[in-house]
Amino acid sequence: MKYSDLISFHPIEDIIQLKSADDKALATNYVKTYVLNDKMDEALKVNVIDQLQMEEVVDNHGVLVVGNYGTGKSHLMAVISAVANDASNLQHIQNQKFAKDMEIIAGKFEVVRMEIGGGNHAPQRNHS
Numbered sequence: 001m002k003y004s005d006l007i008s009f010h011p012i013e014d015i016i017q018l019k020s021a022d023d024k025a026l027a028t029n030y031v032k033t034y035v036l037n038d039k040m041d042e043a044l045k046v047n048v049i050d051q052l053q054m055e056e057v058v059d060n061h062g063v064l065v066v067g068n069y070g071t072g073k074s075h076l077m078a079v080i081s082a083v084a085n086d087a088s089n090l091q092h093i094q095n096q097k098f099a100k101d102m103e104i105i106a107g108k109f110e111v112v113r114m115e116i117g118g119g120n121h122a123p124q125r126n127h128s
Contacts, residue, residue: 016074018081019113027082031092034079041098048080053104074115084109 021027036044051060067073080102083089087107093099 016078018074018077018115021078021082021113024086027078027086028089028092030075030078031082031089032094034075034094036095036098038095038097041095041101044076044080044098045101049101049105052080052084052109054108055104078113080105081109081111081113083107085111 016030021030048063050058051063053060065073065077079093083093083102084105085107090099090102090106093102
């Protein structure tokens with residue numbers, strides 16, 4: 001028996017462009033391939049999902065996702081935006097606890113995906 005008979009590996013895309021989740025098939029694929037443990041789910045529930053929900057009147061705040069290059073920020077945001085925009089993506093979430101937590105925002109948003117990049121140049125100063 002070979003390892004390939006037991007485990008199926010899919011190549012990892014180096015960079016996920018958040019805007020590519022505008023394509024429904026790609027968005028669904030991002031949801032299917034996102035791996036999340038229960039500890040991360042709890043952090044997302046408190047810090048993201050609870051802030052996005054509109055069912056309960058609470059003092060909701062904006063969410064800023066910050067992390068080092070290659071840590072999965074765009075993949076995470078593609079997943080959240082895909083579910084928030086289309087509730088049918090809930091069925092593709094691997095972690096059932098996360099899927100249950102996401103129900104409160106599923107399909108309730110019209111999503112506009114954009115990325116704001118950092119500048120490559122320092123502002124020019126006038127030394128007169």
